[in-house]
Amino acid sequence: MIAYAAFARSGFLTSLAYRNEVWANIFGKLVQVFARVAIWLAVYAGVTAVDGISISDMITYALLGGVVMGATRYDRIVRQVGNALKTGDVAIWLLKPVHYPLYLLAIEAGMSAYTFLLAVVPTIAIVALIYGMQPPASLLHGLMFVGFCALSFIIHFLCAAIFGVLAFWLMTVFSLEWLLQSLISLLSGLLIPFWFFPEPFGTIASHQPLAWLVYYPSAVWLGRLDMGATLLYFGIGLGWAGLLATVLALLWHRASSRITVQGG
């Protein structure tokens, strides 16, 4: 356990090694969040509410998307796992008394914590000051939002790591990265919340694992789910996380035994 805490710390410190990236990061995120807010301002021009959802709700939703998706980078995870497997650098980690997937999780946690503190918080604060942001629906909803954020990070990591391990067989990191990117933009709720999806797509979208990346954390903050539903969907999210973790463990086991039997 101490080892993994140390990995997280190293991930944090590694990010710190490139100061210019912090500024580039803040700027990039500002543009993204502004763009999403601008889209909703245009959509809501002259309308106070659509399906009972106000423009203020939508701005908050756009900002919350920035909070949950701003720090973790699926592309980094996919690339790191994919390249380590393709170049054989993963051998170095097989030589140490550590579990490689847990090592990856620890590193990503450290790097995400860094981006969250130094890029996400300031960006969201700036945009919130300009356009205004609603507080959580209740204290309990606020607390649950924190739990949903953690779950969002875990599911995000697991999906990206699974795609990364798949690169071992498909030998193409880049296209997998693109595929995951499009899946996430559409199915996480980052661009458009599911309540604007036509049925049955809304129902389908809200039951697949990527929904826990953006849609559920934001819906909980906004009070779109009552406490009972919040807890229920938290439980379902945990179930998805467990399932994805099992898939990752199986794929990793197959990949690593193929490395040790066939030399990659």
Place this chain on the structure above:
Amino acid sequence: MTALIEARGVSKRFRQHKRFPGLLGALKTLVTTEYTEVAAVSDVSFDIAAGEAVGYLGPNGAGKSTMIKMMTGILVPSAGTLSVLGRTPHQERMANARQIGVVFGQRSQLWWDLPVVDSFTLHQRIYDIPAARYADNLKRFSDLLDLTPFLDRAVRQLSLGQRMRAEIVMSLLHDPKILFLDEPTIGLDVVAKDAVRRFLAEINRERGVTIILTTHDLQDIETICPRLIMVDHSQLIFDGELGRLRAALGSARRLTLEFATDPGPLPLGTATLTSDEGLLKHYLLEREDVSLVQVLSEVGSERGLKDVALHEPDIEEVIRTFYQRRNAAAAAQ
């Protein structure tokens, strides 16, 4: 004494999809289920006792790294049995990992963006090294390899020689019983090579760390390893002392003498003239006991000798000679 490492008929074959040449061939390659088998290690057996230093020598592609990977547990042998510290390495990879140290000449285990010392503290956490022992080891090894001046520098700013020294120190911090080094001196300059060699020889002598290193540089073996295992084309072709190999091969050192003015034909008693280019004369020193001084005193000082170059036989040459002798011996029988 029981052996620390026991290899019995170890083989490793890799399966590769058969590839077909040409455009149609490329399409055929996409769907083929045919494989070609490539043998990387074939029927290799040896014992290594605690405290030994063994050089695993062979040309590129001879199966050196494959053998190291099997001993460290990240490759499974296709046939034969392998035991390291009483365990089958690939079955107990984690337990094995705690008691061995591994250095890859071509792959860094240090954190590229962090100061060297951060990689070391991370290593301490991974291997649960008690603080006192860690501090003690770090100080001793850093002093021996002169690491202190760049401990606080980021790894990406180090020279290759500095980085390799840091890699070696890190691999020893958890007091491994066996240290595996895969081409540790590759790409290093003469000074750095020398520092690394002397350090490894000392670690082996003073701490009794068993060392197994692969190389294609005979000089590495000469300084560090009394024992030599030579492989070529996946097979073990020699196991014994370097001196014995030299004796068996008749130590064919080559000597080149350069003269200011052509002294004419110059046959010597201590060396055999192999080719004469006038100003440049090439000799073969066939006897191990003949020293350069003896040859030079035979040449004398009045012949206008300008320069002298002595070439140790390189690995390809040693193996070539070895095969020639063996084939000759087989033909004689």
